[in-house]
Amino acid sequence: xxxxxxxxxxxxxxxxxxxxxxxxxxxxxxxxPPACRAGHMDALVAxxxxxxxxxxxxxxxxxxxxxxxxxEILLTGWGSHPIDRALYxxxxxxxxxxxxxxxxxxxxxPDLMPELAERGLxxxxxxxxxxxxxxxFTLAHILLHLKRVADWTTLYRHQRSAISTRTTSMQGxxxxxxxxxxxxxxxxxxxxxxxxxxxxxxxxxxxDPYLSADTARxxxxxxxxxxxxxxxxxxxxxxxxxLPSTEQSFGAREFALMRDGALLINTARGRIVDTAALQAAAxxxxxxxxxxxxxxxxxxxxxxxxxxxxVQLTPHIxxxxxxxxxxxxxxxxxxxxxxxRGEPLQNEVILADWERVA
Numbered sequence: 001x002x003x004x005x006x007x008x009x010x011x012x013x014x015x016x017x018x019x020x021x022x023x024x025x026x027x028x029x030x031x032x033p034p035a036c037r038a039g040h041m042d043a044l045v046a047x048x049x050x051x052x053x054x055x056x057x058x059x060x061x062x063x064x065x066x067x068x069x070x071x072e073i074l075l076t077g078w079g080s081h082p083i084d085r086a087l088y089x090x091x092x093x094x095x096x097x098x099x100x101x102x103x104x105x106x107x108x109x110p111d112l113m114p115e116l117a118e119r120g121l122x123x124x125x126x127x128x129x130x131x132x133x134x135x136x137f138t139l140a141h142i143l144l145h146l147k148r149v150a151d152w153t154t155l156y157r158h159q160r161s162a163i164s165t166r167t168t169s170m171q172g173x174x175x176x177x178x179x180x181x182x183x184x185x186x187x188x189x190x191x192x193x194x195x196x197x198x199x200x201x202x203x204x205x206x207x208d209p210y211l212s213a214d215t216a217r218x219x220x221x222x223x224x225x226x227x228x229x230x231x232x233x234x235x236x237x238x239x240x241x242x243l244p245s246t247e248q249s250f251g252a253r254e255f256a257l258m259r260d261g262a263l264l265i266n267t268a269r270g271r272i273v274d275t276a277a278l279q280a281a282a283x284x285x286x287x288x289x290x291x292x293x294x295x296x297x298x299x300x301x302x303x304x305x306x307x308x309x310x311v312q313l314t315p316h317i318x319x320x321x322x323x324x325x326x327x328x329x330x331x332x333x334x335x336x337x338x339x340x341r342g343e344p345l346q347n348e349v350i351l352a353d354w355e356r357v358a
Contacts, residue, residue, distance in 0.1 A: 043337075135195075
């Protein structure tokens with residue numbers, strides 16, 4: 001079975017470009033999982049002339065120098081080789097980098113941007129598909145926190161059959177009604193989370209310096225300054241990219257402004273949060289945290305965060321895993337199809353926005 005919108009819709013006007021996959025074997029198994037590998041590879045072969053039947057593991061190998069000179073579409077993903085100027089110039093016919101993962105900053109050197117723009121190289125990625133499971137992960141933790149599920153679980157384990165939920169007086173508010181959630185960064189994921197929250201009786205506050213109040217309102221959120229968001233919200237969820245301006249931007253001052261009992265969720269990048277400040281803020285139990293990313297990642301084995309009951313650590317699993325990765329690969333295949341047809345791309349990375357993209 002071919003993925004919808006790829007090989008099944010190939011027409012005669014479909015141009016034949018050459019293609020090459022650069023992945024390590026372990027990453028190939030992730031990006032092309034057995035559940036959808038045959039369909040996606042059939043689609044790629046139907047759309048392009050695949051120059052090598054297996055993924056190339058080393059772009060620097062002299063054995064593939066002739067192949068590099070011919071490649072027009074290069075498929076990359078997690079763990080692919082960074083493309084520097086020397087490697088890029090070995091691919092004079094390269095027209096499209098099709099990145100099967102999210103951020104392309106690990107694949108393209110920043111100093112290449114002017115040259116890429118001049119040559120008209122185009123780049124696509126699968127960030128939109130990867131955003132969906134991250135948003136779902138975030139929503140789940142928001143709802144569980146507002147319901148105080150962790151507190152109830154602890155109380156139930158302690159009291160067991162003696163528990164009486166209707167007469168138990170739990171400190172703080174329980175439930176979603178009238179609560180406020182703060183979204184920091186109107187990224188793809190941030191916007192998806194806002195959309196999910198609109199179905200619940202939750203006020204959504206948004207901080208994003210690049211977004212207008214009218215656009216925030218259209219999304220279903222109220223644009224507010226950072227300090228106001230921190231002081232009003234029961235949950236603060238980080239969704240901004242890691243940039244020089246955001247690195248360690250969430251520190252002691254921000255934690256001090258958060259409400260008692262509030263939850264910080266970080267599914268963005270670990271270095272956005274000052275780890276030492278987080279440890280200090282969470283040590284007395286006043287705040288809770290769900291950290292899918294950390295700095296360093298993973299945390300050192302002796303980090304005090306491991307043993308804090310109010311801190312939940314997950315090993316960077318909020319994004320696509322298992323059969324969820326099929327959606328990412330399919331998204332890229334569909335845009336390769338559009339590229340070969342000369343149609344507008346739906347998942348293009350705008351190189352002019354390089355300084356602001358994740």
